[in-house]
Amino acid sequence: MEITARRTGEQLVLSLSGRMDGTGAQQAAAAIQHHLNDHDTAIIFDFGGVEYLSSAGLRVIQDSIRKMKDRKGLVAVCGLRDFTEKILKTGGFFQVLSVYPAVGDALEDIQKKKGPAPGEVRITGNGWSLFAEHSSYKTATLSVSGDLRTIHDGKVTIGDVQPTRGCSGGFSIGIGAMGKTRDMAAPLLGEMLSLGGTVYWIPTDGHLTPDFFTAEDSGSSGMKPFSLFNAAFTGPFSDMIRVSSEKPEGLTLAEVYEGIFRYAKEKYPDFKGILAVALKATIGGLCSSDMKTSLLAAVADRAAGGPAVMPAGKTVTELPFDGSVQEKITVIDVKPRYAGDMLIGVGYSIDLPLAQKAFPPETLAPLSYTDARSPGNGTFLYNKGAVFKNLRWDMSGGFEAQIGTVPDAGEFIAMHNLLSITRLKSALVGIVPVSAIRQER
Numbered sequence: 469m470e471i472t473a474r475r476t477g478e479q480l481v482l483s484l485s486g487r488m489d490g491t492g493a494q495q496a497a498a499a500i501q502h503h504l505n506d507h508d509t510a511i512i513f514d515f516g517g518v519e520y521l522s523s524a525g526l527r528v529i530q531d532s533i534r535k536m537k538d539r540k541g542l543v544a545v546c547g548l549r550d551f552t553e554k555i556l557k558t559g560g561f562f563q564v565l566s567v568y569p570a571v572g573d574a575l576e577d578i579q580k581k582k583g584p585a586p587g588e589v590r591i592t593g594n595g596w597s598l599f600a601e602h603s604s605y606k607t608a609t610l611s612v613s614g615d616l617r618t619i620h621d622g623k624v625t626i627g628d629v630q631p632t633r634g635c636s637g638g639f640s641i642g643i644g645a646m647g648k649t650r651d652m653a654a655p656l657l658g659e660m661l662s663l664g665g666t667v668y669w670i671p672t673d674g675h676l677t678p679d680f681f682t683a684e685d686s687g688s689s690g691m692k693p694f695s696l697f698n699a700a701f702t703g704p705f706s707d708m709i710r711v712s713s714e715k716p717e718g719l720t721l722a723e724v725y726e727g728i729f730r731y732a733k734e735k736y737p738d739f740k741g742i743l744a745v746a747l748k749a750t751i752g753g754l755c756s757s758d759m760k761t762s763l764l765a766a767v768a769d770r771a772a773g774g775p776a777v778m779p780a781g782k783t784v785t786e787l788p789f790d791g792s793v794q795e796k797i798t799v800i801d802v803k804p805r806y807a808g809d810m811l812i813g814v815g816y817s818i819d820l821p822l823a824q825k826a827f828p829p830e831t832l833a834p835l836s837y838t839d840a841r842s843p844g845n846g847t848f849l850y851n852k853g854a855v856f857k858n859l860r861w862d863m864s865g866g867f868e869a870q871i872g873t874v875p876d877a878g879e880f881i882a883m884h885n886l887l888s889i890t891r892l893k894s895a896l897v898g899i900v901p902v903s904a905i906r907q908e909r
Contacts, residue, residue, distance in 0.1 A: 469495050470517070473503040475714050476575055477597040479510040483571075485517030488525035496528045502808060505750050505894030507710050509541040512574050516547030521555045529556075533564055542566055544574045591730055596719050598727040599710045602735060606706045607903035608744050610816065614697035615834035616850075619643060622767045622793025624696055626654050630908075632695045638702040639663050639746055639814045641852045643763070644695030645671060646681055653694040658759045659885045660695065661814055661852040663746065664872030667693055668854045668883040672762050676799060678883035680854075696763070698908075699816060699835065699850070701744040703868045705898030707735070718752025718891035725817050725849060725888075728899060741822030742835075742902035745851070746871060749811045752891030753804020754855065756884035761797045804891060806882065810859040812874055813886065815851030816902070831905045855882040867898050 469492035470485040480503055486492055500511065511532050515521075532543045544566040545556065556562060568574040591598040613632065618624050629650050632640070644660035646669060647653030658670040665683035670676060681691060711727055713719040725743075732739050770793055816835070823832055836848040859878030870877075 471495060471499045473499055473716060475503075475505075475508075475712065477714075478505070478508050478599070478710070478712050479512060479575060479578060480504055480508050481512045481514060481571055481575075483514040483517070487520040488518050488528075489520060489522045490524045493522070493524035493528045496525070497531070500528070500532060503716065503893075504535070505712055506748075506810075507539070507712070507894060507896055509536075509539070510544060510578050511536060511541075512544045512546060512571060514546050514571050515549065515552050518549065518552055521552045526555070526559055526561070529561065529565070542578070544568055544578070546571050546574050589731065589735070591727060591734075593723070593727055593730075595713060595715045596723060596727060597712050597714070598731060600731050600735070601708045602706065603704075603708070604706050605736070606704065606900060608701045608900040609904040609906050610742065610744060610835075610902045611700045611906045611908050612698070612834060613908040614642070614695065616697055617834060617837045619696055619763065620792050620794045620837040622763075622770055624764070624767060626650070626764060628696055629654050629657065629694050632693045632698045633700065638700055639744070640698055640700035641814050641816075641850065642695045642698035643759070644693050644698060645669060646679070646691045646693055648690050648692070650694055654764055655762050657694075657696055657763055659852055659883065660693065660698075661854060661883060662693070662700075663812065663814055663854075664874065666874070668880070670758055670883055672759050672797070674761055676758055676760055678854075678880075680880060680883075697834075701816075701900065701902070703746075703898065703900070705746070705867065706900045707731070707898070708867060709897040709899060711892070711895045711897060713752070713893055718893040720888060721849065721851065721886060721890045721892065722847070722888040724892060724895055724897070725847065728897060729817070729819060729847070732899065732901060736901055739822070739901055740826035740903060741819040741824075742816060742827075742905075744816050744900050744902055745814070745897060746867075747811070747813045747895050747897040748867075748871075749813065749892040749895035751806045751809050751811050751855070752893045754806045754811065754853070754884060754891075755802045755804060755887040755889045757798055757800045757887050758885050759794065759797050760799045763793065763797060766793045766797045800887075802887070802889065806855050809881070810856045810878065811853045811892070812856065812871065813851050813853035815849065815886070817850070818848045820846045820848060827905060831907065834907075835905070849886075849888050851886040853884060853886050854880060855884070857881055867896065
């Protein structure tokens with residue numbers, strides 16, 4: 469069987485051609501599993517090319533109806549031939565299916581029936597759609613400790629490592645480690661993400677194997693988070709945004725932020741250029757940049773090289789060092805991974821030209837650094853994410869409440885610092901504009 473998948477907004481269209489027998493049904497089920505986004509509202513089967521439909525094919529349709537009922541969506545069929553129409557009618561499927569002559573008729577009718585939610589805003593781009601629901605004009609304060617620039621350049625010492633509130637709820641990201649003392653945590657400082665009281669991190673012991681601590685784990689073990697850099701904020705989110713890709717491979721994280729920034733600039737006249745974000749997404753392909761070995765050890769190695777006098781004795785610089793200290797210990801993986809798995813991400817993004825007009829330089833500067841892997845459009849992205857398999861998500865539950873139950877709802881398999889080329893098939897994003905930056909001491 470030949471299957472072509474495409475989408476319009478939150479409607480998945482599968483055009484089928486051939487026999488939907490046992491083999492064809494397996495192929496159709498696999499296509500649905502691969503292409504269905506977690507907030508799609510309709511599956512439309514184009515049966516114009518289907519010449520045979522067996523009981524195995526009917527089970528695929530029945531499973532699709534069950535899936536869409538759980539999310540208050542629908543399943544539609546189009547272009548039925550006499551044989552497939554007879555099978556579906558005899559099986560009683562016409563009572564639970566929407567039937568249309570062609571795909572265009574289905575899409576038009578679904579959009580007409582669905583209509584926008586009260587206050588919902590829709591923005592479209594090149595191969596993507598964004599639906600935003602605004603709840604308040606609440607803004608956030610971003611609480612920051614440490615300086616990303618000095619970490620990137622390797623100008624840090626163990627004295628810069630400070631305890632953080634990673635297990636106390638809210639959202640935070642940074643460079644940190646779990647330990648009973650600062651000396652215990654310092655050699656293992658790596659990528660860290662905290663959400664709903666649970667801390668996810670990658671110890672820099674050379675293995676890139678992630679770990680996590682719930683608030684209960686921390687309380688019973690005496691372990692607590694320390695960090696070189698930490699950026700934290702709390703909800704509730706002022707806007708919930710659904711982003712859907714019409715491209716099979718998904719949208720890059722940079723494209724997702726492009727749409728979100730377009731919305732923020734239209735919705736908030738006094739927007740200052742920084743968004744704090746949490747998201748749940750279906751992964752198209754995750755690309756990462758993770759610290760593997762100790763940052764402080766690399767800093768010490770660099771310092772041991774000592775200064776070198778340049779020609780004429782007028783300039784003093786360090787011995788040659790290939791790239792920044794952080795780049796030296798970082799493993800970059802641009803091969804897309806975890807397709808179809810779920811990503812729970814936390815981060816912030818800065819529209820630098822806009823933010824530089826709104827915040828004092830000394831306040832804004834610690835939040836970003838120059839990186840050749842950044843989008844190159846004046847936007848700085850800093851995002852980390854935990855990857856889960858079989859993540860159960862109650863669509864009727866509140867976003868923040870669901871985030872807090874993630875450790876119990878799915879199988880945690882990975883945690884990464886996200887590159888902007890990471891692709892997402894769809895994303896449910898909570899955003900809050902940042903109106904103030906507080907430096908923690």
